[in-house]
Amino acid sequence: MTPARGIAGAAVLLLGSFVGAGISQTVADFGEGYGTYVLVPAGEFLMGDNHAEGDPDEVPVHHVYLDDYYIAKYKVTNYEYARFLATGGYGDSLYWEAGGFGDYGTAPRYWWTDKYHGGGAAGNETFPVVGVSWHEAAAYCSWVSYETGERYRLPTEAEWEKAARGTDQRRFPWGESVDGSYANYEYSGDPYEPGITPVGFYDGSVRENFPTNANVSPYRVAELAGNVWEWCQDWYGGDYYAVSPERDPKGPDRGSSRVLRAGGWVDSHYYHRAANRNSSFPENRNPIQGFRCVRER
Amino acid sequence: MQSDCRWLLLLLTITTFALSGCEPGLRTVDDGYGEYVFVPAGEFLMGDNFDEGNSDEIPVHSVYLDAYYIGKQKVTNAAYRRFIDASGYRQVGLWQDGGFGEHGGAPDHWFEPEHHGGGVAGNDDYPVVGVSWYEAAAYCSWLSDTTGARYRLPTEAEWEKAARGTDQRRYPWGNDIDASYASYDSGEPRASLRLTPVGFFDGTTRGGRATRDNSSPYGAYDMAGNTSEWCWDWYDRAYYLRSPTTNPTGPDSGTSRVLRGGGYVDSGYYQRSAGRHKLGAHFKSYKASFRCVREP
Numbered sequence A: 001m002t003p004a005r006g007i008a009g010a011a012v013l014l015l016g017s018f019v020g021a022g023i024s025q026t027v028a029d030f031g032e033g034y035g036t037y038v039l040v041p042a043g044e045f046l047m048g049d050n051h052a053e054g055d056p057d058e059v060p061v062h063h064v065y066l067d068d069y070y071i072a073k074y075k076v077t078n079y080e081y082a083r084f085l086a087t088g089g090y091g092d093s094l095y096w097e098a099g100g101f102g103d104y105g106t107a108p109r110y111w112w113t114d115k116y117h118g119g120g121a122a123g124n125e126t127f128p129v130v131g132v133s134w135h136e137a138a139a140y141c142s143w144v145s146y147e148t149g150e151r152y153r154l155p156t157e158a159e160w161e162k163a164a165r166g167t168d169q170r171r172f173p174w175g176e177s178v179d180g181s182y183a184n185y186e187y188s189g190d191p192y193e194p195g196i197t198p199v200g201f202y203d204g205s206v207r208e209n210f211p212t213n214a215n216v217s218p219y220r221v222a223e224l225a226g227n228v229w230e231w232c233q234d235w236y237g238g239d240y241y242a243v244s245p246e247r248d249p250k251g252p253d254r255g256s257s258r259v260l261r262a263g264g265w266v267d268s269h270y271y272h273r274a275a276n277r278n279s280s281f282p283e284n285r286n287p288i289q290g291f292r293c294v295r296e297r
Numbered sequence B: 001m002q003s004d005c006r007w008l009l010l011l012l013t014i015t016t017f018a019l020s021g022c023e024p025g026l027r028t029v030d031d032g033y034g035e036y037v038f039v040p041a042g043e044f045l046m047g048d049n050f051d052e053g054n055s056d057e058i059p060v061h062s063v064y065l066d067a068y069y070i071g072k073q074k075v076t077n078a079a080y081r082r083f084i085d086a087s088g089y090r091q092v093g094l095w096q097d098g099g100f101g102e103h104g105g106a107p108d109h110w111f112e113p114e115h116h117g118g119g120v121a122g123n124d125d126y127p128v129v130g131v132s133w134y135e136a137a138a139y140c141s142w143l144s145d146t147t148g149a150r151y152r153l154p155t156e157a158e159w160e161k162a163a164r165g166t167d168q169r170r171y172p173w174g175n176d177i178d179a180s181y182a183s184y185d186s187g188e189p190r191a192s193l194r195l196t197p198v199g200f201f202d203g204t205t206r207g208g209r210a211t212r213d214n215s216s217p218y219g220a221y222d223m224a225g226n227t228s229e230w231c232w233d234w235y236d237r238a239y240y241l242r243s244p245t246t247n248p249t250g251p252d253s254g255t256s257r258v259l260r261g262g263g264y265v266d267s268g269y270y271q272r273s274a275g276r277h278k279l280g281a282h283f284k285s286y287k288a289s290f291r292c293v294r295e296p
Helices: A008-015 A077-086 A134-148 A159-166 B002-014 B077-084 B135-148 B156-164
Strands: A038-041 A045-048 A062-066 A068-073 A228-234 A258-261 A278-280 A294-295 B025-030 B034-039 B042-046 B061-065 B067-073 B228-234 B257-259 B276-279
Touching: A008 B067, A038 A159, A045 A159, A045 B067, A068 A159, A077 A134, A134 A228, A134 B034, A159 A228, A294 B025, B034 B156, B042 B156, B061 B156, B077 B135, B135 B228, B156 B257
Parallel strands: none
Antiparallel strands: A038 A068, A045 A062, A068 A294, A228 A258, A258 A278, B025 B034, B034 B067, B042 B061, B228 B257, B257 B276
């Protein structure tokens, strides 16, 4: 198994090097080593299942206006998450204002599990961190805020969906149809089958004789479909689209589950549609859930 | 083993039990509303021993259950129609608090061909779907009234033991799943995913398609795939941290009831016998059905 990209300290630099010179206005890593973030410009989009193919919670399709924001180009990697651990993130309540401080031991559930490419073993730096609860994901974003002085947090569900499909109501981040060259889903045929793929694997190159297509959204955000689910900020509400505000919706005021988006490596691509919604209780840690952060302007 | 068989044969002569074999798990009873398979008293290890599931599936813990019978198949449309025809929806005594009068006179999708509803000809052998927890519980209560035996929804622990026995297997038949074992999302186009009649996966060839016998160690069929099944218990994600070790019946209160097993649109990960799902008791899902247990 060849890591998709460089490892350890090299990973950050290489992530940065993917940024094309011509799009420097919309992509930035802010030079601080917390990954590359992509600008999603302010404006309206249509949220929800316009293809009449999804679950009842994906409708009605409705207009949403969002201010501009940055979103991580990739899911959070083990390399990035390891820095949170190394700086004592699990032992400092400062980062856990959303709850969960002291509830999760000293590392994600699968940190030492080879099968899920846990970050505790060398060579797994470019795999997405998994086995993290919503609280651990939120705490990581909070930690980045304290480290950088900027405002990082989990994306709202609306921010996530806009980042994934833009304003033209496409089904998947890259377009309308899907096959195993685009994303890691159940039986998609990647060299890691059945399992997690490294972050950035689906970039259009040929990997171990496996040709990939670029899994990028209209804003050039990578892998918002597939591999591992991503925690969002919002409480989950199955009927939320019927009552959500048009401007910067932030989810119901309360609930019992938090939103998950993107679809995982055990799921069929029905769940990888950008409009698909899922949820889980916030304490849940399993091998199919990770996350990325947004950075407020 | 030999003495067990003699004991069972003796039992046969003095009871109404139908004995279909000498192996453990193949003792059945039929009160006229479908076969029920015997699950002997004893201990099993409940929960995700593969370290692959959700946090609500751990810790793995030892559970002792008294003996019970459980439906060999999911409740079919034909069976459920008898409940409707017997005015089950109008007998208040059959319904758990809050359920009576809230569920119309038939399950959701009952008249929809695409969901193999029981109100459409030719669907007798399909599992009844679109039933709320209340309707499922009322059906089992009706069986009790009708037969004189005690029927009810299985507890979550009874369901899991019936599905995987005592050897901690992942699925009812073993550790691996493919489309010959169960109706589930095995990577086929979503539009081709189908509900199957109960007992479809019995090792025979059907319509040119070879099936394998998907029965559990005790002889219950389709405990993975096709539909999820209502259990009695309130759902609590942290229940395994504090559940009693003998005959657990779930928390005293909650907001959702437990569903077990995965549906025909769910992938293999969600078919694991240790997997736990939940749904509000009033919801009627096209992929939710049930089976009852019968007390000895």
